Amino acid sequence: MDICLNQKEKILEVKNITKEFPGVKALTNFNFDLKKGEVHCLIGENGAGKSTFIKILSGAFKPNSGEIYINNGKHYYLTPYLARKTGIQTVYQEDVLVPQITAAENIFLGSEIDNQKFFINYNKTIKLAENLAEQIGINIKVNEIYERLSPSDQQFVKILKALAQKPQILILDEPTQAFNIKDIGIIIQMVKKISREGVSVIYIVHNLDEIIQVADRVTVLRDGIKINTHDKNSETLNSANLAKEMVGRPVDLFYKKKESKIGDFVFEVRGLKFTQSSKEINLKVREGEILGIAGLKGAGRSKIARAIFGALKKYKGKVFYKDKDVTPKNPIKAVQEGLALLTEDKKIDGLFMGMPVDQNITIVGLDKLGKFFINLIKEKKFSEDYINKLNIKTPYLNKEVRFLSGGNQQKVVLAKWLFKDVNILIVDEPTHGIDVNAKTEVYELFTSLAESGKSIIMISSEMPELISISDRVIVIRNFEISKELNRDEITEENILSGFME
Amino acid sequence: MKIKVLNNKNINKNSDERLSIIRRLSFLNSQITYLVLVIIIIGIIATVLNPNFLTLRNFFNIMQQISVLGILTMCMSLLMISGGLDISIGNMAGLVAMIFAKMLIAGESITISVITVLAIALILGFINGVIIAKSKVTPLIITLGMNYVFLGVALIIGGGRPQTIIGQFEFLGEAKVGLVPVAIIIYFLIFLFAFFLRKNTKYGRRFNAIGGNSQAAFLSGINVDWHVISIYALSGLIVGLAGLVLVSRLGMVRANSGSDFALQALAAAIIGGITFEGGRGSLIGAFFGVLLLGILYNAMNIIGISSYLQTIVLGAIIVIATVISNIGKMRR
Numbered sequence: 001m002d003i004c005l006n007q008k009e010k011i012l013e014v015k016n017i018t019k020e021f022p023g024v025k026a027l028t029n030f031n032f033d034l035k036k037g038e039v040h041c042l043i044g045e046n047g048a049g050k051s052t053f054i055k056i057l058s059g060a061f062k063p064n065s066g067e068i069y070i071n072n073g074k075h076y077y078l079t080p081y082l083a084r085k086t087g088i089q090t091v092y093q094e095d096v097l098v099p100q101i102t103a104a105e106n107i108f109l110g111s112e113i114d115n116q117k118f119f120i121n122y123n124k125t126i127k128l129a130e131n132l133a134e135q136i137g138i139n140i141k142v143n144e145i146y147e148r149l150s151p152s153d154q155q156f157v158k159i160l161k162a163l164a165q166k167p168q169i170l171i172l173d174e175p176t177q178a179f180n181i182k183d184i185g186i187i188i189q190m191v192k193k194i195s196r197e198g199v200s201v202i203y204i205v206h207n208l209d210e211i212i213q214v215a216d217r218v219t220v221l222r223d224g225i226k227i228n229t230h231d232k233n234s235e236t237l238n239s240a241n242l243a244k245e246m247v248g249r250p251v252d253l254f255y256k257k258k259e260s261k262i263g264d265f266v267f268e269v270r271g272l273k274f275t276q277s278s279k280e281i282n283l284k285v286r287e288g289e290i291l292g293i294a295g296l297k298g299a300g301r302s303k304i305a306r307a308i309f310g311a312l313k314k315y316k317g318k319v320f321y322k323d324k325d326v327t328p329k330n331p332i333k334a335v336q337e338g339l340a341l342l343t344e345d346k347k348i349d350g351l352f353m354g355m356p357v358d359q360n361i362t363i364v365g366l367d368k369l370g371k372f373f374i375n376l377i378k379e380k381k382f383s384e385d386y387i388n389k390l391n392i393k394t395p396y397l398n399k400e401v402r403f404l405s406g407g408n409q410q411k412v413v414l415a416k417w418l419f420k421d422v423n424i425l426i427v428d429e430p431t432h433g434i435d436v437n438a439k440t441e442v443y444e445l446f447t448s449l450a451e452s453g454k455s456i457i458m459i460s461s462e463m464p465e466l467i468s469i470s471d472r473v474i475v476i477r478n479f480e481i482s483k484e485l486n487r488d489e490i491t492e493e494n495i496l497s498g499f500m501e
Numbered sequence: 502m503k504i505k506v507l508n509n510k511n512i513n514k515n516s517d518e519r520l521s522i523i524r525r526l527s528f529l530n531s532q533i534t535y536l537v538l539v540i541i542i543i544g545i546i547a548t549v550l551n552p553n554f555l556t557l558r559n560f561f562n563i564m565q566q567i568s569v570l571g572i573l574t575m576c577m578s579l580l581m582i583s584g585g586l587d588i589s590i591g592n593m594a595g596l597v598a599m600i601f602a603k604m605l606i607a608g609e610s611i612t613i614s615v616i617t618v619l620a621i622a623l624i625l626g627f628i629n630g631v632i633i634a635k636s637k638v639t640p641l642i643i644t645l646g647m648n649y650v651f652l653g654v655a656l657i658i659g660g661g662r663p664q665t666i667i668g669q670f671e672f673l674g675e676a677k678v679g680l681v682p683v684a685i686i687i688y689f690l691i692f693l694f695a696f697f698l699r700k701n702t703k704y705g706r707r708f709n710a711i712g713g714n715s716q717a718a719f720l721s722g723i724n725v726d727w728h729v730i731s732i733y734a735l736s737g738l739i740v741g742l743a744g745l746v747l748v749s750r751l752g753m754v755r756a757n758s759g760s761d762f763a764l765q766a767l768a769a770a771i772i773g774g775i776t777f778e779g780g781r782g783s784l785i786g787a788f789f790g791v792l793l794l795g796i797l798y799n800a801m802n803i804i805g806i807s808s809y810l811q812t813i814v815l816g817a818i819i820v821i822a823t824v825i826s827n828i829g830k831m832r833r
Binding site for chain 2: 309311331332334335336341343348349350351352353354355359362363364366367369370372373374376416
């Protein structure tokens with residue numbers, strides 16, 4: 001380890017970090033530094049490279065090239081152990097603690113108060129957790145079972161758990177997602193307080209107001225490249241400018257969709273509500289139209305899709321197809337009415353990973369293959385047809401789908417619904433985790449499906465996707481439609497402003 | 502619907518067809534080949550030690566001995582493929598046999614008794630299915646409880662005493678069609694029924710899918726609850742048949758006559774490559790799993806190994822088979 005004297009007050013500096021995944025450059029020559037007691041915000045869209053960066057800092061990913069200096073010690077990569085040892089603590093969005101034990105026990109889990117060798121001192125644990133919470137101005141019941149806490153309190157517990165390790169660098173990955181204004185205020189106060197005490201904070205956030213309140217500096221990322229770093233007092237630090245920097249991709253990143261004919265409104269969701277007090281969600285889709293649904297993760301997009309499909313309980317709401325009430329009370333009914341739901345995570349609830357490709361393709365439309373017995377010859381022929389049509393790459397028909405690549409699995413999911421001959425496809429993050437070429441193929445498929453008169457409701461977090469293949473976009477924020485954009489209004493700025501209001 | 506055919510190279514007939522054959526063979530290569538191999542080895546050892554082992558008579562003898570276990574293993578396998586499990590099937594068969602014996606002793610006709618107990622068995626399976634499907638509690642716990650309920654009811658009905666019906670109902674257990682015992686024929690028919698139900702029917706495909714991923718099945722518009730309930734009910738019906746074969750073979754029944762069968766059926770299914778995860782496994786494998794247990798017992802008897810040692814061997818075989826079937830997974 002060599003020591004660079006000119007980096008005195010910087011406790012963290014990364015130089016020329018590049019991280020590649022097969023087919024994607026998640027970070028390109030990224031430079032970043034963090035000073036003692038500073039709050040440094042990172043902003044950028046989904047896929048801009050923020051998560052990759054913090055995963056490198058927490059030791060989950062190994063960068064392909066570049067250097068990381070922590071307290072002037074030079075590293076080429078970190079391991080989770082090393083990250084923790086050097087005082088880096090990360091609070092991830094999707095972090096899960098142990099639901100069945102108390103908040104206090106969770107906070108000290110893995111670093112139990114070690115005055116005794118074997119037994120845990122509960123009273124002391126609770127006392128210490130209370131002190132910790134008090135110190136940073138959070139008021140929670142630390143002796144409550146974790147799963148009984150509200151989502152925002154759970155978030156506080158995660159942060160307390162990180163702080164209990166006395167970090168010198170705290171990384172917060174969208175800590176205020178799905179928070180109300182009061183809780184956002186508490187987080188902001190807390191961050192300010194701990195930074196005054198000398199902890200440096202990397203804060204990832206979408207809400208521009210929040211940034212302006214909390215940040216000492218703001219770094220904008222786009223497609224793995226650092227666009228700019230702004231100082232707290234500089235004139236460039238304003239919402240309009242930040243939004244502009246986050247967007248503005250070169251045009252060649254967009255898929256060019258052919259113009260196609262769009263028919264009349266055929267599908268309608270009327271008055272969908274999850275609770276009595278929530279706002280009504282109304283949406284209409286035309287024949288042959290691709291309706292994009294934008295919104296941040298956790299804004300309620302997937303839940304709305306499931307509620308439409310009858311897979312999730314709703315308080316109220318009707319679904320119409322060609323003016324006929326087809327409101328499905330369960331997915332069985334939804335499938336009968338010609339609705340399809342392509343879920344976000346194929347492994348969890350889209351595919352039968354241990355079953356062969358052909359059986360996955362035919363499972364929804366089995367009725368086409370016979371009354372009681374399955375015509376296995378027909379099944380083989382039909383599934384071969386779809387494998388060809390959708391260009392699914394599989395060595396043979398009865399290969400288990402778990403051996404296929406993500407892109408091909410996605411196409412199997414699509415084939416499964418097309419075989420059933422559905423009219424309305426609700427697709428949730430259709431290109432999540434698949435490579436660029438497979439993405440283009442999926443877009444082409446969607447376009448030709450729309451041409452053939454099917455309507456597609458596409459939930460997506462990917463801007464280029466929303467912009468290039470949607471005919472219309474609805475932005476969802478906190479279970480409400482915050483914006484509706486027609487073809488010529490679909491721009492990244494407009495969508496982003498819908499996220500943030 | 503028009504979808505552009507992007508290119509047609511994805512199914513390259515020549516190389517892939519060949520690969521597919523190799524793959525299919527290597528699929529066989531896994532559990533079933535091992536099983537057959539082990540069965541042959543045991544057969545050779547037993548024959549060397551006692552030539553009487555390798556006779557048609559002994560083979561039928563073995564098959565007849567395993568017929569009840571075999572039928573119950575088919576139930577267990579179907580349930581496990583659908584993501585379930587029923588460890589009450591042994592005592593359920595015992596209860597059914599007990600009711601049947603009581604009815605015969607009370608002077609009821611064979612036809613009415615058979616129909617009655619099959620209906621009862623169907624209902625018992627149905628009850629298991631409803632509780633499991635609706636409560637979403639793991640089937641292990643539910644059927645563990647039901648296991649004792651069935652045993653208790655059988656004890657009450659039989660007054661704790663064995664019920665003898667020797668000579669009154671021998672057709673299913675002891676009669677022969679030509680050379681072949683009826684029990685074997687029933688076992689074989691049940692095996693074929695289960696095999697084709699699973700492979701060639703929509704119903705079978707759907708419960709298979711539920712076992713593979715019940716959440717995906719639900720979102721694919723499959724009526725998950727109905728399939729779960731009906732597969733338990735169907736299994737109950739087959740258990741009823743097994744109970745009849747059991748009482749016919751023994752000529753008498755005790756409340757606990759079926760108790761050992763459930764775990765043995767579970768063992769046979771697992772030895773045959775059926776997994777707890779569901780959605781996978783082959784009924785042919787389960788068939789050979791039963792055969793292995795039967796031949797092992799028979800061989801040990803013929804060689805003269807003590808029954809205490811036999812119990813240890815049975816346990817060891819289960820452990821070894823499960824570990825072997827998991828080696829593939831560890832490699833993956």
